[in-house]
Amino acid sequence: MSSHHTTAQMEKAYGRWAPVYDLVYDKLTEPAGRAAVRAAEACGPRILEVGVGTGLSLGYYASRSEVHGIDLSDDMLARARQKVATRRLAHVKSLEVMDATRLAFPSESFDAVTAQFLITLVPEPERALDEMARVLRPGGEIVLVNHFGQESGPLAGVERAVAPLCAQIGWSSDFKASRIEAWARGRGLEPLALEPVFPGGFFKILRLRKPAQAAAA
């Protein structure tokens, strides 16, 4: 699966992944997920998680947060709903089937929008980013976590080791962070530092700040 797949194929593929996703990816993605949640919470309590999946990150939030999650796959969301119920995650306010490129939320309704291991999967990532920027309040941040391909230089050992696991669920090294940074500059959002996280900087957090004056975005 890659960004060359259609949205319908993506939905079907994650329907198949849902039962085993946590077994394979929980420990691998936890440090990056926790770092993204910390960055999102620093912006305020109203947080949207785009591509929330099985809800691996939902337990990382503080109880004062108000988290809304969306995902293309109802099978993935079913797992997230189970976690919310069994762990009594009262800070999770809604979980809905939705396409990242068509968010059914009013403009400027969130302090932060986070998308973890999602953006490289979306066939039209700029459209998804436009939507994230729209629902974000001025001064808020988009917090992305992903493996982004390196701009140059040899692959690190960790990249070679983890790459097969990534290819299986559609994370490709072809997608560069610079594509998102270019989008941000074009829309008047400020790309903040690209922060390497576990394992060995293979995943990176990319934060984009919407200007405090709404005019530019």
Ligand SMILES: C[S@@+](CC[C@H](N)C(=O)[O-])C[C@H]1O[C@@H](n2cnc3c(N)ncnc32)[C@H](O)[C@@H]1O
């Ligand atoms: C690699 S999983 C990551 C799930 C979760 N964020 C995590 O960290 O465990 C990617 C998720 O993005 C969802 N997804 C893919 N394309 C999407 C789109 N266009 N809109 C919403 N969700 C999408 C998939 O259904 C899947 O649940």
